[in-house]
Amino acid sequence: MKKQIDFVGKRRIFITLSLVLIILSLVSIFSKGFNLGVEFTGGSEIIIRIEDPNFTEAQVRKIVTPLGEEFTMARITRVKSLGDPPNISKFSIVVSKIYEAKEKGRVTEAINDALRKANVKGEIASFSETGGTAAEEIKRGTWTAIIVATIVILLYITIRFNFVFGVGAIVALIHDVMITLGFFSLSGYEINVPAVAALLTLIGYSLNDTIVVCDRIRENMKRYRGRSIESIVNQSINEVIVRTINTSLTTFMVVFMLFLFAGKVIKPFAFGMVIGTIVGTYSSLYIAAPIVIRWVKPR
Amino acid sequence: MRGDRIRLFVVLAVIVLAFIALLWPQRKPYSGIGRIFSNIHLGLDIKGGARIEYLVKVEEGVENPSDVVDDVWTVLRNRLDAAGYTEATLRKVFREDKSYIVVEIPEATDTVQAEKLIGSTGILYFAQVLDDTQEKDPMKDPALTSEARRYKAEWLKGRDGKWYLVRKEILGRKDLVLVSPKIVSAVPAVDTRPGRYGYKVNFELAKEYANVFKKITQALVVPETAAAPPNKRLAIVLDNIVQFAGYVISVIPDGRAEITGNFSLQEAKDLAAILRSGALPAKLVKVSAGWVAPLLGKDIIDASLKAGIWGLILVLIYMVAYYRIMGVVADLALLYNTFLLLGVLAAGRIILTLPGIAGIILTIGTTVDGNVIIYERIKEELRSGKPVKTAIAAGFDRSTVTIVDANVTTILAGLILYYFGTGTIRGFAITLIIGVLGSMFVNLVFSRLMLNTFAGLIKIPREAVERGSSR
Numbered sequence: 008m009k010k011q012i013d014f015v016g017k018r019r020i021f022i023t024l025s026l027v028l029i030i031l032s033l034v035s036i037f038s039k040g041f042n043l044g045v046e047f048t049g050g051s052e053i054i055i056r057i058e059d060p061n062f063t064e065a066q067v068r069k070i071v072t073p074l075g076e077e078f079t080m081a082r083i084t085r086v087k088s089l090g091d092p093p094n095i096s097k098f099s100i101v102v103s104k105i106y107e108a109k110e111k112g113r114v115t116e117a118i119n120d121a122l123r124k125a126n127v128k129g130e131i132a133s134f135s136e137t138g139g140t141a142a143e144e145i146k147r148g149t150w151t152a153i154i155v156a157t158i159v160i161l162l163y164i165t166i167r168f169n170f171v172f173g174v175g176a177i178v179a180l181i182h183d184v185m186i187t188l189g190f191f192s193l194s195g196y197e198i199n200v201p202a203v204a205a206l207l208t209l210i211g212y213s214l215n216d217t218i219v220v221c222d223r224i225r226e227n228m229k230r231y232r233g234r235s236i237e238s239i240v241n242q243s244i245n246e247v248i249v250r251t252i253n254t255s256l257t258t259f260m261v262v263f264m265l266f267l268f269a270g271k272v273i274k275p276f277a278f279g280m281v282i283g284t285i286v287g288t289y290s291s292l293y294i295a296a297p298i299v300i301r302w303v304k305p306r
Numbered sequence: 307m308r309g310d311r312i313r314l315f316v317v318l319a320v321i322v323l324a325f326i327a328l329l330w331p332q333r334k335p336y337s338g339i340g341r342i343f344s345n346i347h348l349g350l351d352i353k354g355g356a357r358i359e360y361l362v363k364v365e366e367g368v369e370n371p372s373d374v375v376d377d378v379w380t381v382l383r384n385r386l387d388a389a390g391y392t393e394a395t396l397r398k399v400f401r402e403d404k405s406y407i408v409v410e411i412p413e414a415t416d417t418v419q420a421e422k423l424i425g426s427t428g429i430l431y432f433a434q435v436l437d438d439t440q441e442k443d444p445m446k447d448p449a450l451t452s453e454a455r456r457y458k459a460e461w462l463k464g465r466d467g468k469w470y471l472v473r474k475e476i477l478g479r480k481d482l483v484l485v486s487p488k489i490v491s492a493v494p495a496v497d498t499r500p501g502r503y504g505y506k507v508n509f510e511l512a513k514e515y516a517n518v519f520k521k522i523t524q525a526l527v528v529p530e531t532a533a534a535p536p537n538k539r540l541a542i543v544l545d546n547i548v549q550f551a552g553y554v555i556s557v558i559p560d561g562r563a564e565i566t567g568n569f570s571l572q573e574a575k576d577l578a579a580i581l582r583s584g585a586l587p588a589k590l591v592k593v594s595a596g597w598v599a600p601l602l603g604k605d606i607i608d609a610s611l612k613a614g615i616w617g618l619i620l621v622l623i624y625m626v627a628y629y630r631i632m633g634v635v636a637d638l639a640l641l642y643n644t645f646l647l648l649g650v651l652a653a654g655r656i657i658l659t660l661p662g663i664a665g666i667i668l669t670i671g672t673t674v675d676g677n678v679i680i681y682e683r684i685k686e687e688l689r690s691g692k693p694v695k696t697a698i699a700a701g702f703d704r705s706t707v708t709i710v711d712a713n714v715t716t717i718l719a720g721l722i723l724y725y726f727g728t729g730t731i732r733g734f735a736i737t738l739i740i741g742v743l744g745s746m747f748v749n750l751v752f753s754r755l756m757l758n759t760f761a762g763l764i765k766i767p768r769e770a771v772e773r774g775s776s777r
Binding site: 049052064065082084085086087088089091099133134135136137138139140141142143149151152155156159160163164167168176200201203204205207208210211212214215218219222223246247249250253254256257258260261262263264265267268269270271272273276280 | 351354379380396397399400406417596598599605606607609613614616618620624628661664665667668672674679686708711713716718720722728729734738
């Protein structure tokens, strides 16, 4: 018999740790908030026209970055309209700030100044207030989706396993998403569309992990009737631990490489996945299973 | 084994189809390894697309112009989603007290094609038909032109090729105008009245328009048995084209109406689609059309792709190091699933964006995971002293339930995201579902075939050997 690690006996410590993390996350979320990407918040779109067809996004970024904090995270893309002369280039600069009429004048001035100083012939073609590309999409139906998803998943797990396991899975899921959001808030990483995708991926990941553990508990409950639920849960976790670690480790390798080396826009996504993988693994071992015990065990 | 022969056939057939979808020559050829990706449609963030800006012409006197812009947004979003362009972006833009909508569509190579996707930019209204003509061109015939002037009406071409003289103000009354009403639903249905055949269209107006519609139908109603005067027809006009003209045979009090006319199924479907999509609450005027470059520069894409590939290589090495021959099978399964997924993306014309790639990474996770679950089971079976082939069969039998349960929950979550989400969230849900289905197939079919093939090479764990020899 292989030596068993006592996961279950130390559950109080881990539940406390999780509670502390969740409280920290909530405090940060409510006090510091999120650094939301411009696709959610909207902001301003400035289109500049430059009399040089070979001008690049990077050159534009260099010129506008010193103009203010909002420009460091600006989305800069080249745009072209039908009927534009061939010897110009146009760039759309989107920042997450909405300017008052007075500020608008100041920013216009500053950009024109910066262009002049950099010896670039160009000017602002238009200056508008813009909505976010994903703002509406997130607003619409998101809450309904979350509630319906919770109910459907709970229902499925109740049918396939039992209600208690369903509650365990949902609590673990909320736990993972909350803590990951907390890390986003604390670190100041921007929540952009890929970051939201990371959070959604995390949902799949967390559920998958929890269900594998629960599946083993279900099997062992049948096999070892009469044994204490603590010992069954503990044995089950020990039996699946290799799988849990291997799966998490391999996913972790991919997202960690992305986190280290991928470009700026992808960083928030990779960050979310890195945190999510760790928290998701931890919660399936230390959070979902103890809930099962607490519930099943007669007090 | 017979099971293996079927598995081999399915596995080969699926991957051949995937490669056909990937390599089918239809688009500009890439060279070298990039060829694999040339049939995959890429999103705005990776490849850019068409960019069209519309001015939203909100009529004067509208109480809440921003609500109108919101409604326009919703109509366009639904149209693009219905056409499969979930990855197109739409945003509201405000400049000098005017509202604009900027539409960016990936994979639209020319702006004309993009405009077609966006669809009708005009508004839909109901109007009274005063006259019609088949032969004469009312633009050239002075008698008809003056007739139009007399009634303050205009001649419009119909979908059926006839010309119709229509007037927005029904019976000339200002309170009988129904412009861009919100249409809650419009569906084709079978005409069930005795003696009739073909299809009809049922539609329902939003409550706030029901009262006006009731008054209009009261004004124009012609009992079915009475003689039909030519100037009492009701027309549905969209984009200045008379889409349909017919008589009102009863007063409609609640906004629920049906249009009958012995339509064929296709005609009924088209008319229903016009009613549904025509609900733009304001006219759109194109301000500019052009292109937008990818948001992610080439350097970012290259760096990320490289990082992803290195991560994948690490995974491949780790699996072999840990599971030996079974690890090789897992690696093959991973590669198989990746190409399968790319093939489905190419065949389904699904647009790949950064969030979509996130879905693919989860797929890598679930594929490895499925294999690991199976291997750990097989190892357990081997430790209990079973011979390799039996251990493989037992391992699969017992892990199938686990894998199905774990993946079905993810698929359920994906389906719900798809149903309630719009735009890019929907796109993400699609990749997620395809990926998870693919990994389930690979785990349960491909890996089993491979393991059975390589069964002879699987090492029996030491514990089992020791127990065997001490016996």
